[in-house]
Amino acid sequence: MLMIGKGDFRSPDKGGFANIFKPIGMRSTQAVGKVRRSTNFRRVGHCGTLDPLAWGVLPIALGRATRLSRHVLGMDKTYEAVMLCGVSTASDDLETNPVSMVELAPDVQSVVDVLPLFTGNIEQVPPDYSAIQVGGVRAYRVARKGGQVALRSRWVRVDQLKLTAAARVPISVTGEKLQIGNSFDSIDALLVGLKIKCSSGTYVRALVRDIGLRLGCGATLFGLVRTGVGPFTLSNATEIWQLDIAARENYLETLLYPPDVAVEHLPATMVGTEVGTHLQNGRRCMQRQRSLTGIHRLYDSDGQFLALASGENGDWKPELVWQSSE
Structure with a gap:
C-alpha cells in the first residue's frame, strides 16, 4: 500500500485512501472528523455512508484523493x-x-x-x-x-x-x-x-x-x-487509533492505498515524457496509438500515476491531473 514519499503525507497536494474500520455507534461523519484531526489533511471525506448501527469497512479519501471519491462510492459492496x-x-x-x-x-x-x-x-x-x-x-x-x-x-x-x-x-x-x-x-x-x-x-x-x-x-x-467495498476489505481495515499513531510516528503512508486504486476498473496506458509533460500542464496532446477511446488512467515510465484522460480523435484530453508539473 506504499504510495507516497515518507514525510510528505501531510502536504495538501498529496493523498490516498484509508480503509477505516467503523465501530457500532459512530456516524460516518464522526469518523471523517477523527481522521482529519489525526492526519492533518484539510480535505477528508468518506466514500459512502455506513449507518451508525452498522460496523465495518468505511473507505475515507484524504487530500487530493477526494477528487476520486466518486469512483469508490460507485464500487460494489x-x-x-x-x-x-x-x-x-x-x-x-x-x-x-x-x-x-x-x-x-x-x-x-x-x-x-x-x-x-x-x-x-x-x-x-x-x-x-x-x-x-x-x-x-x-x-x-x-x-x-x-x-x-x-x-x-x-x-x-x-x-x-x-x-x-x-x-x-x-x-x-x-x-x-x-x-x-x-x-x-x-x-x-x-x-x-x-x-x-x-x-x-x-x-x-x-x-x-x-x-x-x-x-x-x-x-x-x-x-x-459491511465486509467489503471494492478492494477495501474487513480483513485489512485500519482502526482510527492505528491511523493516529501512524501519523504521529511518521509512517502513515504505509497504511494508505494509492489514489489510482479508485480507478483500477479503467484501462491503463503508459505514456512518454513529452505526453506526460503536456498532461501535467492540463494540455490536450496527441496519442501515440491514435486509436484509443474512452477514459484511461495514464502512467509514466516509472509507473507513477499521472492523470485520467479521455481518448478523442487520436488525442488525449485530460480529465483529472494527479501529478502536476508544479
Missing part, C-alpha cells in the same frame, strides 16, 4: 446482515421502536424460497430514515419529526443473497422497546443471517424490509457489517 422476521420498525432497523409484530414468524424454507425474488436488478424504495435529500432536507430529519417522506424508487443490483444461518428467538415489547428473551407476552420470531453482494446505492435495510413484506410477517434489520 459486500455485507453480512441479520434479519429479524416478525417485527417491523419505522427506520427498518433497531434505531426506532417496533411498529408491528406478528405472533407466528415464517419457517426457514419460506425465507429461502423468496430470496431469489430479490436478486438481479430490482426496484427499491430507500428507507424513510435515510440521508437522501427531500426538498433540501435529509429524509431522516423529516421522518424523525413525524413528517411524511415520499422517496422515489430506484433500480439496484443484488448479485448474491444467501441465507447463512437461522434461529428462533423469543421477543417482546416492554415500554415500546424490543426485548429478547422469554416473558409472559413474548412471541416466537426468526433471526436469519444473510450474505449479500450488491451494487452501490443498495439499502440493506430496504432489502430486509421488502423481504419481510413478501413473507407477510414484516422484517427489520437486526445487525449489519
Whole structure:
C-alpha cells in the first residue's frame, strides 16, 4: 500500500485512501472528523455512508484523493446482515421502536424460497430514515419529526443473497422497546443471517424490509457489517487509533492505498515524457496509438500515476491531473 514519499503525507497536494474500520455507534461523519484531526489533511471525506448501527469497512479519501471519491462510492459492496422476521420498525432497523409484530414468524424454507425474488436488478424504495435529500432536507430529519417522506424508487443490483444461518428467538415489547428473551407476552420470531453482494446505492435495510413484506410477517434489520467495498476489505481495515499513531510516528503512508486504486476498473496506458509533460500542464496532446477511446488512467515510465484522460480523435484530453508539473 506504499504510495507516497515518507514525510510528505501531510502536504495538501498529496493523498490516498484509508480503509477505516467503523465501530457500532459512530456516524460516518464522526469518523471523517477523527481522521482529519489525526492526519492533518484539510480535505477528508468518506466514500459512502455506513449507518451508525452498522460496523465495518468505511473507505475515507484524504487530500487530493477526494477528487476520486466518486469512483469508490460507485464500487460494489459486500455485507453480512441479520434479519429479524416478525417485527417491523419505522427506520427498518433497531434505531426506532417496533411498529408491528406478528405472533407466528415464517419457517426457514419460506425465507429461502423468496430470496431469489430479490436478486438481479430490482426496484427499491430507500428507507424513510435515510440521508437522501427531500426538498433540501435529509429524509431522516423529516421522518424523525413525524413528517411524511415520499422517496422515489430506484433500480439496484443484488448479485448474491444467501441465507447463512437461522434461529428462533423469543421477543417482546416492554415500554415500546424490543426485548429478547422469554416473558409472559413474548412471541416466537426468526433471526436469519444473510450474505449479500450488491451494487452501490443498495439499502440493506430496504432489502430486509421488502423481504419481510413478501413473507407477510414484516422484517427489520437486526445487525449489519459491511465486509467489503471494492478492494477495501474487513480483513485489512485500519482502526482510527492505528491511523493516529501512524501519523504521529511518521509512517502513515504505509497504511494508505494509492489514489489510482479508485480507478483500477479503467484501462491503463503508459505514456512518454513529452505526453506526460503536456498532461501535467492540463494540455490536450496527441496519442501515440491514435486509436484509443474512452477514459484511461495514464502512467509514466516509472509507473507513477499521472492523470485520467479521455481518448478523442487520436488525442488525449485530460480529465483529472494527479501529478502536476508544479
